[in-house]
Amino acid sequence: MNNCEFCSIVQGEFDSETIYADDKVIALMHLKPAAPGHVLLFTKEHHSIIEQVPDFVIGHAFVIANKISSAIFESLGVHGTNIIIENGTVAGQMIPHFSMHILPRNEDDGLKLDWQPKSVTDDDSDIAQFQIKEQAESVHPDLFEHEKKEEAHEIKKEQHNPLPRQLRRIP
């Protein structure tokens, strides 16, 4: 996508502190980190929010995020890590390109990334449960079949558009 900061990084327009890249995701050091060692991982394809990212890419992104989190644990000797996805502007997402934050944590690092429990009445919780559950059922009726579907989807897509990706990138 034009004018997207992350897409520009993917296309190599900016120098960046890249620590990992494959055909689906790229990970680099955050240049304004919450703590030294703060890594940002994002998809190579442009997707605004997590719901728009294909399942097989999400699964892969989580696996790589975990590997980076483990590498942070071992290399920096920190006592914890957070993996955070800000999904939507109200969640603090600033660039409309799906990304994951991987943060090194220590007991007294001063980062306030916890929350005070909010009091919600039983009735309100029941309603919330009903509303979410209803959507969880209707949106994804076929959760066990998702892997098979993914494969079928991929094959279909390839047949549909035989142009190499590089070509289509040219404006």
Place this chain on the structure above:
Amino acid sequence: MTEMSESQKKALMEKLERMSPEELREFQKKQCIFCQIATAKVRSRKIYEDEKVIAVLDINPASKGHVLVIPKEHYSILPQIPEEEIAHLGIIAKRLSHAVLKGLKVQGTSIFIANGTAAGQRAQHFMLHIIPRNNKDGLLAIPQKHVDDAEISKVRERIQNKLNESLGIKKEVVVEKKHEKNVPQKPTQEKVERIEKKPEKKAQKPEKKVRKQPEIKKSEAVSLDDIAGLFK
């Protein structure tokens, strides 16, 4: 849990020390409230369940509709979980986030993982949080600090070398220590080579034009394009 006397505590500690790792894990499972939620021994507000995970509402929510995605198997932190299950967790998190957006008509979610008490983890059973977000709720703001470029490069070198080691990439990253005049500060090594040999997926859906829509009316169903369109 009931209060234990000093002698009981001591006996318990001794028992724990004698346990093999397998026994210890078994013991932890028995004590773990989330294992009991997973097996329905403890009541919860269930949202979703499959063979690997269960999703329930958090009883101490950061906001109304706060969902916990819990692996049924007892793991303390993410690195202990097999890759296949991690990928599954991510996919389920995506789908449940979608359900939260649509069901509660909120404009965003935070997906949050804490590994270790230093990161804010409170239970000894791994879980993933999906927190419905609203404007100005003041939750989970990741601060941005100014850190020296050289410092970032140094930390990068350490993380990347460890990461390459774990991925089986034989390439050492050395950050240049001396910065010559007029030469921008840059690590000497190039980008990491691709480790996956799979061919690139050729066909991709052409990018859909996202409509600009500054605000979402509460009464309407929230569509993903609307949420994506909130960016300026």
